[in-house]
Amino acid sequence: MERAISELSKLPGIGRKSAQRLVFYLLKRPEHEVRTLAEAIVAVKENILFCSVCFNITETDPCQVCTSEKRDREFICVVEEANDMLAIERTGEYKGLYHVLGGALSPLEGIGPEDLRIKELLRRLSNDTREVIIATNPNTEGEATALYLEKLIKPLEIKMTRIARGLPVGSNLEYADEMTLTRALEGRVVI
């Protein structure tokens, strides 16, 4: 039981107390239910792989986005993680392809360019690429990564854009932090 608690508490967002609660819950469930859960966990590792084109998580390779005929192949949106790609997909506004870097540059955590799918991104760029949209997170690591990509891609003379930093929809100027407000002013658009 101690082993189950310590294994579960390694999961993100699950502390020792939550892990204990989960173990007590599992103890009360019928055996077949617990077995189904364990099998589903193993199946994650067995059936899910990374798309060899965009490095999205997928059950088929290449992934559904990369093989879809409805997607516009002239656009590549670069994100840090597969989660970010899902967030953009939920908007239903983007019809291009993606490239999942697998993280962001972070000297503090020892993550350098060779740890990310950067050369794979460069290899994907061609004369058919009309725009590369850098959608890394608007935080320190994401901005550093955007800057690094800019230096690599700029010489190829492919149009590069960065998602807008500004005030979230539905928010208030009064409560915006200064950096965001500065970005919102700098990035103002002509109407």
Add this chain to the structure above:
Amino acid sequence: MERAISELSKLPGIGRKSAQRLVFYLLKRPEHEVRTLAEAIVAVKENILFCSVCFNITETDPCQVCTSEKRDREFICVVEEANDMLAIERTGEYKGLYHVLGGALSPLEGIGPEDLRIKELLRRLSNDTREVIIATNPNTEGEATALYLEKLIKPLEIKMTRIARGLPVGSNLEYADEMTLTRALEGRVVI
């Protein structure tokens, strides 16, 4: 005492319980302290007025921003409230003038164009105005107000811009709401 509680609970963010707590607090303070507070409250109304140019709150008319020689008179930033102007001032990035509308259009609350300082804004625009920055809040009322101003100012052929809607600095794509993410994609900037 009942009157004090009911007067205090009319203030924004102060409910009946907080008002009661305040009254009990005041009861325990020496009389001169309570009198100083009451005088300060009356002084707000007596000494603070609206700038006759930009409608910012001020103790001198015109206000310090409108009379400053360091401000760039070619730019007018339109905000809903004086608070919003203070928020932009805190960034230290904007050197132009302001215009405080005194609110935003809201049919639900019965606030129409005649309740805002819109005609006063139009009267301020001249050949010297190079850009009008619409910095109303990125919510329903603020956007409606921006649209209304656009219709009025567009025919004057003065450059109009809107502060950027997008992801706040330091945030994460994964947790961004869909509208904000859509705006961040639409408003992407060439790098």
